[in-house]
Amino acid sequence: MGDGAEPESSDSLRTFGAVVQALREHAGLSREEFGERVRFSKHTVASVELGRRMPDESFVEAAEEALGNTGALRRAAGHVARQPGLAAWFRRWARMEAAAINLYTYECRVVPGLLQTEAYARAVSLSVPPIPNDQELDDRVAARVARQELLSTRRERLCAFSFIIEQALLERRTGGEDITRELLDHLLEVIDRHRNVEIQIMPLLQPVHAGLDGPLQLLETPENQWFAYSEGQKNGRLIADPKEISVLHQRYGKLRSQALTLRDSRVLLEQMRGAL
Structure with a gap:
């Protein structure tokens, strides 16, 4: 009521984070090095990888570019929004709000x-x-x-x-x-x-x-x-x-x-x- 809700974590958030972490480690990058490439702090990177933070569009696009433009993160991000507690019509706004x-x-x-x-x-x-x-x-x-x-x-x-x-x-x-x-x-x-x-x-x-x-x-x-x-x-x-x-x-x-x-x-x- 009033605005959509975004849970602290969910299976989709944790799955997306695991994909980011796997691709980052495959590229041989530490969280700090990866953070420098995507222009987010290592703490933000950790929050995303641990499923604690909703990835906004700028993070997804920067991460794609830094990790080889496989398209995996863009596709995975489309499923992250399907979380309990978050109204369907509020999901895109919630991602923008985070950034x-x-x-x-x-x-x-x-x-x-x-x-x-x-x-x-x-x-x-x-x-x-x-x-x-x-x-x-x-x-x-x-x-x-x-x-x-x-x-x-x-x-x-x-x-x-x-x-x-x-x-x-x-x-x-x-x-x-x-x-x-x-x-x-x-x-x-x-x-x-x-x-x-x-x-x-x-x-x-x-x-x-x-x-x-x-x-x-x-x-x-x-x-x-x-x-x-x-x-x-x-x-x-x-x-x-x-x-x-x-x-x-x-x-x-x-x-x-x-x-x-x-x-x-x-x-x-x-x-x-x-x-x-």
Whole structure:
């Protein structure tokens, strides 16, 4: 709900990683040497080989070139996306998201997956029919928690995040007061720990609102190309048309000006936390 989920690991991820490792070792390259050729750190290479990281398109293409252009990795990458917990329409966006250098998110339905706690993710998943079975629920929750590694400032290629969240999402108290209290603590902790994350709250009272058409996401790739993603009930759409993206940039810019400032947003979060 809100955005797709990506599990911490899966059989397909581990299989893809094993193929990368086998081809790398066949080429006589250490992880560090291979990393230099594909322009990723040896730690990223290790994460991919161990099935802990979703390979993005730039990694796959660079690895193909470095390992002889056999086509094996391109074919294998097509199966990696078939993971539990990851909505079919979200898969390509999730791969792009992993390599993004800028990611803008406006959300009016649920707190974005990258900012959810485990308890909140469970409450969201249990709120909307059809209710998942235990395995499906575990997959979704593990996926959302795993994706939060994207926020890390330890990544080789840091991503800058901007989130605009409707105050109503927090006032709703999805899952109850205890879960909301933990969620507010988590949001404040994210603000404190991640210098690359900005969170703005859209106040309840906002007569002029640029987001009335619904949630939106924008991202910039390492090649400085912009893409957008729009999601609705049981569907999602990846947007590459520059004209459409320009319109969404205008809307996001307006939303930023209409939302509370970073400082005022933090103050509001603290006030809401104190009221629970």
